Amino acid sequence: MTSLVALNSDAHRNLMIDIQDQVDVAKKHNLLPVFMVEFVPSAAQCPVVFAKNHETGQIRPVIMTGFKPDENLFCDGDKWLGRYLPASLRPSPLIAMPDKNNDEKLVICVDEKSPMVSTEKGERIFDDEGNQTEFLKAQTQLAAEMRAHGLQTLELVETLVEFELLKTNPISVTPTNAPPFNVTGLYFVDEKALGELSPEKLAELRDKGYLRAIYASLMSLHRLDDLMRRRTDQETEAA
Amino acid sequence: MNVDELRIEQVVIVGGGTAGWLTACTLAKNLASTQPGAIQVCVVESPDIPTIGVGEGTWPTMRRTLENIGLDETEFIRECSATFKQGSQFINWKQSANTDQPHAYYNLFSSIYNPADFNLAPYWALGHAGSDITYANAVSAQGVACDRGLAPKKITTRSYDAVQSYAYHLDAGKFAELLKRHATEKLGVRMVAANVTQVNSDEDGFITDVDTKEHGKLSGQLFVDCTGFRSLLLGDTMQIPFKDVNDVLLTDTAMAVQVPHASKDADIACVTKATAQEAGWIWDIGLQNRLGVGHVYSSAHISDEKAEQQLRTYCDDLSGELSVRKIKMRVGYREKFWHKNCVAIGLSAAFVEPLEASAIFLVEAAGNMLSDLFPRTRRAMAHTEKKFNNSFRFRWDKTIDFIKLHYYLSSRRDPFWRENKQSETVPDSLLEKLDAWSQHPISKYDFSDTNEPFPHESYQYILHGMGFEQSLQSSAPTFAQVAQAKMYFANVVKATEHICRDLPSHRSLIDKVCQYGFQKI
Numbered sequence: 001m002t003s004l005v006a007l008n009s010d011a012h013r014n015l016m017i018d019i020q021d022q023v024d025v026a027k028k029h030n031l032l033p034v035f036m037v038e039f040v041p042s043a044a045q046c047p048v049v050f051a052k053n054h055e056t057g058q059i060r061p062v063i064m065t066g067f068k069p070d071e072n073l074f075c076d077g078d079k080w081l082g083r084y085l086p087a088s089l090r091p092s093p094l095i096a097m098p099d100k101n102n103d104e105k106l107v108i109c110v111d112e113k114s115p116m117v118s119t120e121k122g123e124r125i126f127d128d129e130g131n132q133t134e135f136l137k138a139q140t141q142l143a144a145e146m147r148a149h150g151l152q153t154l155e156l157v158e159t160l161v162e163f164e165l166l167k168t169n170p171i172s173v174t175p176t177n178a179p180p181f182n183v184t185g186l187y188f189v190d191e192k193a194l195g196e197l198s199p200e201k202l203a204e205l206r207d208k209g210y211l212r213a214i215y216a217s218l219m220s221l222h223r224l225d226d227l228m229r230r231r232t233d234q235e236t237e238a239a
Numbered sequence: 240m241n242v243d244e245l246r247i248e249q250v251v252i253v254g255g256g257t258a259g260w261l262t263a264c265t266l267a268k269n270l271a272s273t274q275p276g277a278i279q280v281c282v283v284e285s286p287d288i289p290t291i292g293v294g295e296g297t298w299p300t301m302r303r304t305l306e307n308i309g310l311d312e313t314e315f316i317r318e319c320s321a322t323f324k325q326g327s328q329f330i331n332w333k334q335s336a337n338t339d340q341p342h343a344y345y346n347l348f349s350s351i352y353n354p355a356d357f358n359l360a361p362y363w364a365l366g367h368a369g370s371d372i373t374y375a376n377a378v379s380a381q382g383v384a385c386d387r388g389l390a391p392k393k394i395t396t397r398s399y400d401a402v403q404s405y406a407y408h409l410d411a412g413k414f415a416e417l418l419k420r421h422a423t424e425k426l427g428v429r430m431v432a433a434n435v436t437q438v439n440s441d442e443d444g445f446i447t448d449v450d451t452k453e454h455g456k457l458s459g460q461l462f463v464d465c466t467g468f469r470s471l472l473l474g475d476t477m478q479i480p481f482k483d484v485n486d487v488l489l490t491d492t493a494m495a496v497q498v499p500h501a502s503k504d505a506d507i508a509c510v511t512k513a514t515a516q517e518a519g520w521i522w523d524i525g526l527q528n529r530l531g532v533g534h535v536y537s538s539a540h541i542s543d544e545k546a547e548q549q550l551r552t553y554c555d556d557l558s559g560e561l562s563v564r565k566i567k568m569r570v571g572y573r574e575k576f577w578h579k580n581c582v583a584i585g586l587s588a589a590f591v592e593p594l595e596a597s598a599i600f601l602v603e604a605a606g607n608m609l610s611d612l613f614p615r616t617r618r619a620m621a622h623t624e625k626k627f628n629n630s631f632r633f634r635w636d637k638t639i640d641f642i643k644l645h646y647y648l649s650s651r652r653d654p655f656w657r658e659n660k661q662s663e664t665v666p667d668s669l670l671e672k673l674d675a676w677s678q679h680p681i682s683k684y685d686f687s688d689t690n691e692p693f694p695h696e697s698y699q700y701i702l703h704g705m706g707f708e709q710s711l712q713s714s715a716p717t718f719a720q721v722a723q724a725k726m727y728f729a730n731v732v733k734a735t736e737h738i739c740r741d742l743p744s745h746r747s748l749i750d751k752v753c754q755y756g757f758q759k760i
Contacts, residue, residue: 057755057758059758059760
């Protein structure tokens with residue numbers, strides 16, 4: 001559980017943050033959430049599809065790193081084997097949240113329970129006088145960007161659902177030395193529905209900057225073969 | 240112009256409430272009222288007459304109905320304090336409360352196998368499912384799921400889709416408000432807030448318009464009477480007599496209370512609980528924020544004071560804090576539901592005790608049939624009238640038989656219960672069926688009519704839940720697919736484990752729906 005507290009130059013004067021990649025938390029997961037801005041760099045290495053969060057039922061874009069729920073073919077211990085590491089595996093303990101009294105204003109909060117937060121290791125966020133450090137300024141900027149990316153991704157999904165551009169169908173997987181199985185619960189851009197979209201709606205997708213992401217997701221489906229090959233290669237190595 | 244060729248262009252629904260607004264939504268949606276030139280629907284709702292608003296349980300048909308009129312399931316659940324209902328649980332109906340072990344059984348909405356394809360009931364009756372398994376648990380996973388307080392679906396399940404079939408419990412007052420908003424904002428229904436002072440007819444006895452105190456005359460070619468027990472159009476104006484069925488169904492009074500949950504995270508039962516009492520029974524429906532509880536009883540067999548006391552005892556309300564609302568029920572139906580250009584839907588048409596949630600369910604059915612067969616001219620109306628009347632007479636007779644069945648199979652000894660078994664109170668149609676079923680399992684041939692309100696499986700849940708004596712021994716060789724039946728029973732046990740492992744608790748799903756909502760895909 002996270003415990004978010006608004007940053008305060010008195011209470012957090014001596015706080016230090018040591019940002020670390022968190023690849024090891026992903027090694028038992030085959031679907032990792034990504035932002036819309038990550039579709040293009042992700043699509044070069046693995047399928048970018050959509051799936052429901054089991055806890056909330058909300059649809060979000062994910063990269064597919066394995067075929068079974070606990071299979072991640074891009075992790076070797078805490079080492080990431082891909083070219084692009086998704087932002088969800090580089091989480092910052094500093095998070096931008098809307099102000100309780102004013103939705104327009106963002107407040108920077110810190111997750112005090114995060115192992116990256118201490119008073120011993122990493123970068124200071126305030127100096128002895130209580131002024132923000134350059135590190136904090138950069139992190140604040142980044143946190144605001146992350147929030148914007150998150151909202152943009154939510155809007156993308158809402159639009160795709162509203163325009164009926166997502167479909168679900170099982171993918172059948174045929175491993176070389178094991179019985180075939182189906183992967184279910186994934187949602188894909190419906191290419192046919194996209195082709196039949198009205199000019200007005202298509203223009204809306206273009207104006208909102210969604211077309212690039214949509215095509216990246218469509219093209220990334222060719223990476224399913226790469227993913228299968230990665231699986232076979234790792235099995236061969238292990239054997 | 241020949242009046243027979245008079246085109247139906249304006250429908251006037253008199254009365255709001257669940258019946259009025261649900262009918263308005265169904266008609267306006269199916270007749271595409273927002274399109275130019277389409278038939279228009281108008282609802283006259285009195286700002287002064289309160290709605291009865293007790294019907295709080297539905298059948299699974301409500302999912303199709305709501306999806307059809309374009310309401311979002313998440314919005315519906317949030318706005319109406321709605322919860323999921325997977326069936327009914329009947330407590331102490333077979334015999335009076337025994338302190339150690341109350342008798343209880345379920346009537347559930349889904350069985351693993353459809354009895355029309357393979358009826359497991361005779362194989363269960365012959366003992367092939369094992370000797371100590373109830374009928375419900377032998378054929379369905381839902382009873383075990385309900386015992387454990389589980390929901391019928393997950394937060395990842397699409398809107399209106401189910402893992403196990405379900406209906407809803409809802410706050411009827413809030414439901415009517417939501418339907419009103421949806422009808423007027425999305426479906427092109429016009430609302431007139433006014434009190435009807437007079438109903439006017441032409442020389443042929445067709446209603447031409449209604450006078451209102453606030454907005455003058457409202458005319459139309461078809462009138463729907465949703466005025467509740469008053470039955471202002473069909474009863475008062477058209478003089479269609481009411482047929483009492485209090486010689487069959489003996490209850491005539493209800494007392495309702497609202498009981499807040501003990502805490503915000505209290506468990507919510509996923510079934511309607513119906514607990515038998517000395518002279519009636521108590522319903523218990525869990526909504527998001529409260530329970531709706533009520534005592535339905537026969538005033539000839541128990542005093543109001545005693546009935547109220549039993550209700551308060553059930554609610555653990557010994558200090559008498561809860562405010563009780565008493566409702567006199569007139570049980571029966573109009574001799575016709577449709578007369579000339581007037582159709583009665585809801586309490587204006589008929590009422591029986593809410594034991595099997597027939598009220599809202601038959602409102603849906605009436606709205607669907609009305610829009611499916613919608614007459615376009617006055618001439619076409621006579622034919623629709625006949626079909627509609629035959630259909631609803633059939634549905635109400637079946638509903639009355641089905642409710643009576645619950646009482647008839649009881650071995651309770653109180654005078655009310657004994658009277659319920661006396662042959663002069665039991666319809667011949669029911670006795671005939673029971674006689675046949677005592678030696679032959681219920682079959683799909685008993686349910687060949689498309690208007691049949693309650694499904695085959697519901698009868699089996701009631702019959703076998705109540706321990707109906709069926710002697711199939713002489714015909715046992717007919718049931719020769721024993722190996723297959725045993726395999727199916729084993730599959731039900733496996734499916735039950737699997738389904739129960741997978742489903743969240745009812746409360747946690749409701750909380751998640753309120754927080755995140757279901758997806759449409």
